[in-house]
Amino acid sequence: MRAAATTEPGRLQIIGALLALLVVVFGAVTSFEVADRYSAADDVVERSQPLSAVAAKIYGSLASADTAASSGFLAGAQEPASVQKGYRDDITTASELLVDAASSTDSSSDSGRQIATINEKLPRYTGLVERARANNRQGLPLGGAYLRYANQLMTQEILPAAEKLYASETARLDQDHEDARLWPFLGLAAGVVALGVLAWAQRRNYLRTNRVFNHGLLAATAAATVVLLWLAVGHTVARVELNNANTNGQASLKVLNDARISSLKARASENLTLVARGAVLTEKKGDEPQKDQYEVDYQSHMTALGEALSKADKLADDKTGRAPVESARAATTEWQYRHKSANATDKAGNYDDAVDKVIGDNASTGQTFDTVDDELEKAIGHEQEEFTDSAKAGRGALFGLAIGALVLGLLGAVGAILGVNRRLSEYR
Template identity: 75%
Template sequence: MTYPPNVRTAPVPAPTHAPAQSAPPPAPPPARQGAWAEIRERLRAAATTEPGRLQIIGAVLALLVVVFGAVTAFQVADRASAAQDVVGRSQPLSADAANIYRSLADADTAAASGFLAGAQEPETVQKRYRDDIDTASRLLIKAATNTDSDSDSGRQIATLNEQLPRYTGLIERARANNRQGLPLGGAYLRYANQQMTKEILPAAEKLYASETARLDQDTDSARVWPFLALGAGVAALGLLAWAQRRNYERTNRVFNHGLLAATAASTVVVLWLAVGHTVARADLDNATAHGQASLKVLNDARISSLKARANENLTLVARGAVLTKDGKSDQYETDYLSNMKALGTTLEDARKLADDEEGSQPVGQARTAATEWQKRHKSANDTDKAGDYVGALEKVVGDKDSTGESFDQVDKALAKAIDHEQKEFTDSAEGGRDALTGLAIGAVVLALLGAVGAILGINRRLSEYR
């Protein structure tokens, strides 16, 4: 058998060319820009073309007109609400607070007058006292329902509700002792008067001051000019005028109906806002100057006359038992003179503030009656000093030619003047409130119409590029 020779395996020949290299890895995708960057790029691209510019102008115009309407509606609604508060809340509460004070002071005067009349008080005096207490109680309930209990007014109302039953209880004790002819009745009456003058009336006066301050605050809020709304309106009109001029320069077309409608709507709102607020402000100024100012002075005059009458009566009740701190003068007589001086000053102020015959006439009647009151008081005081107590009593609480008659004339004249000034205030304040009626809603409607007009006007131009 033949075997093949043992040969080594031949080496593999080297390749005649280099091996192919692998392909490079793909480049990473470009980093994405942020959302705001993309928006800026789009706006930049749009701003380079006329259609893009028109779209931006249309959006800005519509937005500015809508903002103008919204700001106008907000500011007008705020001022209209304040004007409504003046008419429907603040001023009525201020008037009620003044009537609370007057009723309480008059009740104290009636109680002293009834005491001086003797054991059998006249029915008219008793009725006057009861009516005053009922009026004060009713008005306190009304004020409490419209006042926050945590406010200063609420605290004063709580004090009055707490002290008034104590006062009426002292008056009833004074009456009971007086009917029995006991001198203790005079002490109870003086103590009741001290409670009235030192606790009840000061609380009523603070209530009146607090409600009057709230009235002034609401009036000031209603009178503030809506500068933000007026500024937005001027800006909207300026931009609309610029857009129409730009449109004219590029197309030679004088009018763009949409932009013209937007301009007309915005102009109406601006004029309505300016005129309406001017009228409202003028009426509220008149209500303050010729109504509230006169009411305050007249209420002060009425309060002074009530205090003077109460002190005059108590002069005869105490008969010199209560002296001034220096011990030289009768306290009640001194207070009477001080109150009459204040009455004269406030009546002179009321005369100067009265702006028509209907307002000045009752003030003049009050001044005449006050002068006669002082003459009669001097006569009664001289009679009392001469030792004729009964004669002095007749000159103070008598039915004819007495100081009580003069006091009633003063009070009646002041009540007439107050009613007149109250009517003037209400008419002017309601005029100020009504001047703003419908303006807020009208501003919103016209602003929306203006925005639609601006968009339609711009779209009309854009259609020319399609």
Template identity: 30%
Template sequence: MNIHQPPRRRLGRLRLVLAPTPSRMLLIGLVLVLLFAVTAIIGGLATSASVNAGREMVTSAARMSANAQALYRSLAEADAAATGRFLAPPDSGQRGELDGRYQRALSEVRRLLGESAGYVGADPDRSASLARIANQLPVYVDLIEKAQGLASEPRTEPKRALLGAAYLRQASGYLRDILLRAAERLWGEETARLREARRGGQLALAGSIGITLATLGALWWSQRWLRNRTRRRISPGLALATAAMIGTVGWLAVSWRHWPQADERLSVAGEQLDEHWELIRIQRGALQARADDNLRLGGNSNQFSMAEMQERFRESAGCAGTDEPDLASMTRLINAWCTAQTNDIHERELVGEHALAVTAALPQGSVATAFEAYDAELTRKIDERGDVIYRELAHTPSSPDSMGSVVLVLCLIATVGVAVGVWTRVREYQ
């Protein structure tokens, strides 16, 4: 017995069904209608991709990525001020200044969260990223308040001081592991949107034009087949469908005429993003190095030897310098900060001069002053690069919002034309 007989029988039945010309006409009409549906769907998706690659969306993402980095820096500033206040001698007068810095940094975090909420609109993913930071911030603030409350008295008992240091260590760990990582993710998500906008636009352009041309080609072939089979002139219905598809091609060409300029601007912005990230990476390392130094002075890094802590500092701070030409101007500032930290913190800690090391790390101290000069220059360069990116994206054109709607209407007209044209030919043939 031939095991391939059942499939052959099924194939034979299918051929019998499709053998009559009317059946083939109906099949052609069905395929064309499916092609119109796919064209309309891809047209709608292309509209969404074009909007994402257009001025409004990409400038929103640019603002959000800038705010995400500002959030990161403000959170790090708040933690540095809180740690510095814990280190400052009660009678030095520096606690008031550091309290002010801490409150200003927290106010800036809250302001940035509120401003960013206006950019995300109804996007649930972006709203969730902001909500993570907003919901976790009170936990950090509560830990800092407990640490400061235990060390607020001029003469704090050793037990209270140790407990305060434990709360401070927990707060700093929470900030690093939760809040700063949430800010990093937010920045990464927004820059990914900027990079994906160009790729999505390219795919949408190719897909929308490609499927429309393929549908137009299928219409042309169908008309030739029907004319040869029925020996009749061109069907008015199919002619209407063809005109609708030609109109679709023309409308898409008009809608995508902005793309060469948009693609160029998105490409330039992508290159600028790479340079922007390099600056951000350096600043995050510097903020990490300062935070490690403060924890070291507070006695919260006992798991590392002094040599290990110094090596960690120099690696995070980038004391070895950089080969980037645009950053060569900061070499002097990096060297000044690293030298001050080595001389006035590390070496003083080695010889037991802890109080002098703390003084150098606090505001107006040699290390703090050198860091602030370096950080200010880094922030200026980051802001400049961000402004360049924003200017490129602010002039990015976009396609009409009605692109998908017009494609849908034209595809519906084409569907009606095919239905009328094919059914007319079937009736005439019979």
């Protein structure tokens, strides 16, 4: 080696080997890093985001089932068929999605444990609802007590588990997202080094031979430049798109899902105010008069709904996204207004009128709730589309880069060797 380094052909051989190695390494490192980013982006699109959406749907269906159960109950012994169907559909959706979620989740993980909790408690919940219905049909007030017990199980045990499941699936999505957006530092550094050494070798060649171009080295430089640019531009585009998916899609989805849950909980509490009839009061605090627990719950859920909607309005980045959010906001205001009137009617002792103002067909709070729910569904659909489009574009920006970098790296190395060999042949 030392002997070889003392003669020019020897030096050329070393330089050739070094150049070839650097270019191959550059290609390989780029390929490796990009494959990693690509698979993370692919996970975002194909796995973690859908799972997070599934978790959100489980959460939503469960809350919606509870709302439907209380609405049907309030309607009297004979529940409207549509409400009964709504309840059944919600329970079916939740059960099916739980199976889906379980199949892609390790049962010992946090998500797995939450799924187990929900699976264990859901049959108990439906059992309580059926007992509530059976008693209500017989005209026994015990039905209302069963319904309240079911609601308690849902809000205190099942929904928190669903919320945790959603949170942990969303955390997994965020992690995949971070992984996909991480700069390919090693690839970029290897590219700069390879190009630098190539430039040095060509300058050296020029100084010694006075020949400006060596085709082989030029080809190697071109290959390395293409890979570096592709990497830099491709990944920048991917980052921009993924960021877009995150800020425009996922962030909106999160607050919209929160809004939907709050509206469902508020609706269930509103119904229960009329089912419980003051049977459940807030905890005694000093001399303060105790309030109706469900009315207090309704107010706090409505506040949360208002806050989530105002956040969603700020996050909405286009007209299609903003329109449903603004309709939902308007409906929420109307809902509160109508609730006040229903509440006053109830307080005045006109129970039947109050019930009509809550579940009736004419200017009821139920109608405003339905509007809120429909508009939120529209908004969620839109943001989900935005997310998927952006995330797919981000993943697309990295498409072919891994294999391309590898091939170009090899080609560049061949070019470097050919170029150096051409000089070497002059010594024979």
